[in-house]
Amino acid sequence: MYSEKVMDHFNNPRNVGELENANGVGTVGNAKCGDIMRMYFDIDEDGIIRDVKFKTFGCGAAVATSSMATELVKGKTIQEALEVTNKAVMEALDGLPPVKVHCSLLAEEAIHAALWDYAQRNNVVIEGLQKPVSDIAEKAPEEDY
Ligand code: FES
Numbered sequence: 725m726y727s728e729k730v731m732d733h734f735n736n737p738r739n740v741g742e743l744e745n746a747n748g749v750g751t752v753g754n755a756k757c758g759d760i761m762r763m764y765f766d767i768d769e770d771g772i773i774r775d776v777k778f779k780t781f782g783c784g785a786a787v788a789t790s791s792m793a794t795e796l797v798k799g800k801t802i803q804e805a806l807e808v809t810n811k812a813v814m815e816a817l818d819g820l821p822p823v824k825v826h827c828s829l830l831a832e833e834a835i836h837a838a839l840w841d842y843a844q845r846n847n848v849v850i851e852g853l854q855k856p857v858s859d860i861a862e863k864a865p866e867e868d869y
Contacts, residue, residue, distance in 0.1 A: 727818035733788035750837025
């Protein structure tokens with residue numbers, strides 16, 4: 725049912741934990757399944773994501789997607805991180821079962837939430853970034869559950 729990559733990131737999640745010196749922290753949840761994901765970004769003065777950590781209270785697919793998402797944004801620019809969509813995360817994981825697609829939306833929105841927080845704290849505007857939702861159930865299609 726799950727790809728080897730999903731199982732690998734679930735069993736050995738990368739970048740788990742918190743960042744004390746984070747300058748962008750984003751938390752999103754899904755009221756329907758009750759899962760919560762938090763991402764911590766340390767963004768340097770050149771707008772490069774120098775370090776990233778996450779904490780996910782959720783299903784295995786949510787753990788795997790958040791782990792992969794942190795790998796995909798680490799060392800990248802803010803603009804590059806914005807391109808890490810849920811589809812990109814799923815592709816990097818060699819796919820997810822249809823009922824688990826919404827879990828990857830949590831990862832995309834957590835990235836956006838952390839970037840949004842960074843922008844608010846530093847009084848900058850990130851082009852193309854829309855205000856993230858705190859409950860991803862507003863965005864996930866009904867048939868995903
Ligand atoms: Fe909720 Fe996976 S079941 S994020």
